[in-house]
Amino acid sequence: MIQNEIILTFSGTSQAIQAESILLGAAFPVGVMPLPGDIRAGCGICLRLTEDTADTALALLREVVPVQAAYLRMLSGSETRYLPYPEEVK
Amino acid sequence: MKRKQRVSPMIYFDNAATTIQKPPEVSQAVAQAIGTFGNAGRSFHTPAMQAARAVYGARQEIARLAGLQNPLQVAFTSGATESLNLVLSGLIRPEDHVITTVLEHNSVLRPLYQTGCELSYLSCDDRGMLLTDRLPALLRKNTRFVVCTHGSNLVGSVTDTGAVQSFCHENGLGFILDASQTMGSIQTNADLADVLCFTGHKALLGPQGTGGIIVQRDPGFRPVKTGGSGSDSFRRSQRTTMPDIFEAGTANAHGLAGLAAGIRHLNYLGMEAIRRHKQALLTAFLEGISNIPQIRLYGSHPDALPVAALNVGDLPAEETTLWLWENRHIATRSGSHCAPLLHRFFHTEKRGMVRFSFGLYNSLEEVETTVEALAALVKKKG
Numbered sequence: 001m002i003q004n005e006i007i008l009t010f011s012g013t014s015q016a017i018q019a020e021s022i023l024l025g026a027a028f029p030v031g032v033m034p035l036p037g038d039i040r041a042g043c044g045i046c047l048r049l050t051e052d053t054a055d056t057a058l059a060l061l062r063e064v065v066p067v068q069a070a071y072l073r074m075l076s077g078s079e080t081r082y083l084p085y086p087e088e089v090k
Numbered sequence: 091m092k093r094k095q096r097v098s099p100m101i102y103f104d105n106a107a108t109t110i111q112k113p114p115e116v117s118q119a120v121a122q123a124i125g126t127f128g129n130a131g132r133s134f135h136t137p138a139m140q141a142a143r144a145v146y147g148a149r150q151e152i153a154r155l156a157g158l159q160n161p162l163q164v165a166f167t168s169g170a171t172e173s174l175n176l177v178l179s180g181l182i183r184p185e186d187h188v189i190t191t192v193l194e195h196n197s198v199l200r201p202l203y204q205t206g207c208e209l210s211y212l213s214c215d216d217r218g219m220l221l222t223d224r225l226p227a228l229l230r231k232n233t234r235f236v237v238c239t240h241g242s243n244l245v246g247s248v249t250d251t252g253a254v255q256s257f258c259h260e261n262g263l264g265f266i267l268d269a270s271q272t273m274g275s276i277q278t279n280a281d282l283a284d285v286l287c288f289t290g291h292k293a294l295l296g297p298q299g300t301g302g303i304i305v306q307r308d309p310g311f312r313p314v315k316t317g318g319s320g321s322d323s324f325r326r327s328q329r330t331t332m333p334d335i336f337e338a339g340t341a342n343a344h345g346l347a348g349l350a351a352g353i354r355h356l357n358y359l360g361m362e363a364i365r366r367h368k369q370a371l372l373t374a375f376l377e378g379i380s381n382i383p384q385i386r387l388y389g390s391h392p393d394a395l396p397v398a399a400l401n402v403g404d405l406p407a408e409e410t411t412l413w414l415w416e417n418r419h420i421a422t423r424s425g426s427h428c429a430p431l432l433h434r435f436f437h438t439e440k441r442g443m444v445r446f447s448f449g450l451y452n453s454l455e456e457v458e459t460t461v462e463a464l465a466a467l468v469k470k471k472g
Contacts (some may be wrong), residue, residue, distance in 0.1 A: 012321040013131030014162055017146045042322045042329070045134045052099050062448040064160075 006054035009041035105449030119351040131320035141343035165333035167259030170303035173287035218247035218389030245389030246397030264309040296349030370394035380459030396448040
């Protein structure tokens, strides 16, 4: 089970689906989840990536789909924390 | 014992209204979608994501067909009528002046009338070709848009979009194109105009209830239809970015899955091969009826869309179309074809015309049978 992952948020669902399509097309292991209540974003769904693929994925998306924000999703026992991902994505 | 009646197979020449024969993949895609899809863009679970991916897949197919880089420049609607209503109501104000044409369908004219704007009409010649050199004479200080059809639904004439686009560029006007009859029939690139409105159920071979808007350059849309989008739920107004500005409410993901299948089939067959096939049908029809002097053909010519409008002798149009249906099982359309200004141009408001529109699945044999039927009708009633 993945403990830490990166989630990407988008301004709208169409942008999220477009990003997923691009990442799947490039064979990234990408998942989908509902937008956590702690995070404000336009789109109600967000994409999940493994931490080790996030930077490459963000670079791929940068010129095509605007990513609203990226967060490190940390699972610690029963607690889940979302920390702004340090890479510049805006 | 009952006598067995001979029933001839139907010849369907009403493809400009809708195509009824679709590739089997279209109905298969719709059936599969109905049994599996959730609500696109509303959740992350598999059924919702399947629907969302299908909608995005349809955007990709349209984008490829129209030469677009970004599929999100395509918004989906229930058809060209909704597209034109959303676009025209979202752009035009009562104080604006708009140039449109005598070729237009009511799906363009009625939304324009409803805006309350001032209108001028570009006329056409006897072939139905727009007289684009007259555009400058229609220009006023408050002219903001040219709204015109890419191809006439009645006589099949194709608009010289290059001339209209140059005029718009020179005068800072927005150009909105109704591609209902051309998308899937002839090359219809997104860069022909600032905004293109299209339907899915005609030459694109998709289900009814599909269509859309392609935005090449945003002229400053105001949202017309508002509601849920799966995005920005706490915001009071509709998002104004593509495609959300036009897509409030649940997408017709079932239909769009079918539309994508229809377009893939067109690409498989080859758009140019399809165009040549339809052109051959039109040419054969025009050659066939040219030997029947009692037939009056309106506007059409060999380079037009695969559409021909005519009347037979002094017969009202409805008598011709009724006779063809009842005696030869040939489906055509009579009446005014929602194109009132062009009927006025040809003085056929009362009499109407009979329109024959050819499609991918029609054959030369069907055309020959129909020409023979028209000759028989002339002999009987002409």
